[in-house]
Amino acid sequence: DAGVTQSPTHLIKTRGQQVTLRCSPKSGHDTVSWYQQALGQGPQFIFQYYEEEERQRGNFPDRFSGHQFPNYSSELNVNALLLGDSALYLCASSLMSGGGYTFGSGTRLTVV
Amino acid sequence: GESVGLHLPTLSVQEGDNSIINCAYSNSASDYFIWYKQESGKGPQFIIDIRSNMDKRQGQRVTVLLNKTVKHLSLQIAATQPGDSAVYFCAEKRGASGGSYIPTFGRGTSLIVHP
Numbered sequence: 001d002a003g004v005t006q007s008p009t010h011l012i013k014t015r016g017q018q019v020t021l022r023c024s025p026k027s028g029h030d031t032v033s034w035y036q037q038a039l040g041q042g043p044q045f046i047f048q049y050y051e052e053e054e055r056q057r058g059n060f061p062d063r064f065s066g067h068q069f070p071n072y073s074s075e076l077n078v079n080a081l082l083l084g085d086s087a088l089y090l091c092a093s094s095l096m097s098g099g100g101y102t103f104g105s106g107t108r109l110t111v112v
Numbered sequence: 113g114e115s116v117g118l119h120l121p122t123l124s125v126q127e128g129d130n131s132i133i134n135c136a137y138s139n140s141a142s143d144y145f146i147w148y149k150q151e152s153g154k155g156p157q158f159i160i161d162i163r164s165n166m167d168k169r170q171g172q173r174v175t176v177l178l179n180k181t182v183k184h185l186s187l188q189i190a191a192t193q194p195g196d197s198a199v200y201f202c203a204e205k206r207g208a209s210g211g212s213y214i215p216t217f218g219r220g221t222s223l224i225v226h227p
Binding site: 004033035040041042043044045048056058090092100101102103104105106 | 146153154155156157158161201214215216217218219220
């Protein structure tokens with residue numbers, strides 16, 4: 001039973017560019033949440049998707065957007081990248097009806 | 113601001129000793145807490161959770177204690193092993209209408225186990 005799969009594992013982008021990160025949830029899960037984890041910090045909630053809609057959002061600018069597909073997979077898009085966007089981006093899946101979160105191993109984004 | 117925080121950034125212990133990692137929270141309405149373990153290069157992994165109607169919960173080699181009076185919880189790891197070396201986070205439940213609960217993380221404590 002596959003857990004949460006994220007791609008790519010590592011990515012280097014130039015300031016001002018746009019990036020798309022991908023996540024496949026754990027089999028049977030219907031909800032996907034995205035987190036940003038800066039070095040030495042705890043994960044910070046970006047947003048959550050369920051039924052292809054953004055349900056909750058953390059304190060992140062509109063440069064951060066997302067999408068959920070009918071198969072429950074999800075994408076995180078970041079526009080106009082800043083150096084400060086360099087971080088580990090974590091995807092977590094869960095069931096809206098309850099239960100715990102399963103995290104992927106993340107995508108390490110470096111903005112230069 | 114951050115409502116879940118940890119007392120120490122780093123904890124060093126000898127293999128075989130017991131480890132205690134502490135966490136304070138500020139929202140008295142929080143009713144669900146989770147401890148996660150994050151190893152290098154991996155995402156957070158669920159360890160144990162506790163609801164606010166409980167004072168203590170035990171798992172395999174781990175115990176979580178909740179003191180609602182002082183808004184403090186701790187994770188105790190018995191007979192710490194080198195494989196326990198990781199960053200540990202406490203997270204509280206925050207939810208909103210239209211969505212499931214969102215784990216809100218503090219900064220984490222790095223546990224280093226010396227052989």
